[in-house]
Amino acid sequence: MINLLYFARLREALQTGSETLDPQSDSTTVATIVDQLRARGGVWQDVFAENQTVLVAVNQEMCDLEAAVKDGDEVAFFPPVTGG
Amino acid sequence: MNQIKIQTEPFDLTAIQEEMRRQNPAIGAVVTFLGQMRDINEGDQVTTMTLEHYPGMTEKALQAIVDEANERWQLLGIRVVHRVGPLQPLDPIVLVAVASAHRGEAFQACEFIIDYLKTRAPFWKKEQTPEGERWVDARHTDEQAEQRWKRAGS
Numbered sequence: 001m002i003n004l005l006y007f008a009r010l011r012e013a014l015q016t017g018s019e020t021l022d023p024q025s026d027s028t029t030v031a032t033i034v035d036q037l038r039a040r041g042g043v044w045q046d047v048f049a050e051n052q053t054v055l056v057a058v059n060q061e062m063c064d065l066e067a068a069v070k071d072g073d074e075v076a077f078f079p080p081v082t083g084g
Numbered sequence: 085m086n087q088i089k090i091q092t093e094p095f096d097l098t099a100i101q102e103e104m105r106r107q108n109p110a111i112g113a114v115v116t117f118l119g120q121m122r123d124i125n126e127g128d129q130v131t132t133m134t135l136e137h138y139p140g141m142t143e144k145a146l147q148a149i150v151d152e153a154n155e156r157w158q159l160l161g162i163r164v165v166h167r168v169g170p171l172q173p174l175d176p177i178v179l180v181a182v183a184s185a186h187r188g189e190a191f192q193a194c195e196f197i198i199d200y201l202k203t204r205a206p207f208w209k210k211e212q213t214p215e216g217e218r219w220v221d222a223r224h225t226d227e228q229a230e231q232r233w234k235r236a237g238s
Contacts, residue, residue, distance in 0.1 A: 008136055008208035009219045060141035062204070076138060076206075080222035083135065083166065083207025084119050084178050084198055 007078035123173035138206035
């Protein structure tokens with residue numbers, strides 16, 4: 001299982017902060033997870049639309065869509081950061 | 085010595101500076117940046133701001149920024165304190181303090197750390213205005229500030 005986390009604007013739009021997801025295959029990437037989430041339609045499709053800037057971290061390191069994801073990983077999605 | 089703290093309670097700028105400057109007689113300069121909550125943003129009154137973060141990743145991201153600053157400059161100590169939770173205008177939000185033998189390193193490293201924090205540390209601000217709540221959008225000028233350091237290289 002993969003642990004998914006959502007923060008800030010995304011968490012509110014999706015009305016959840018976390019969930020677990022069954023990876024579709026052993027060689028999953030962030031991109032395939034995003035496709036899986038988009039396929040849910042509705043607000044999921046809107047939040048992960050091509051024109052939306054969503055940042056991603058795998059095991060708490062920022063990465064891009066090509067990053068590999070394996071069983072037990074923590075994948076977090078969030079909007080551009082605004083701290084400081 | 086370096087120290088990173090994420091906390092809900094306020095921090096005491098003077099106490100942190102004092103503790104820092106006294107730890108090593110080789111320190112000749114302490115530069116601090118204090119970010120505080122404004123009562124106005126994008127022309128609208130802001131009554132409260134709530135800061136959210138990603139526990140675990142936030143500390144790691146800040147540590148990576150502090151490590152990079154230590155690689156780029158000769159420094160004698162770094163403190164980063166960032167608050168989360170609800171804040172009121174005038175409340176301190178973030179403190180970056182850097183100690184070095186001479187002022188140049190401390191000035192540059194302090195600006196580098198806050199610039200990178202703005203674009204790389206997972207914090208998000210939500211403002212409460214008389215018209216309701218809204219998430220603060222990332223600023224293009226913050227990206228430009230980060231790019232400047234990338235061009236400067238290591």
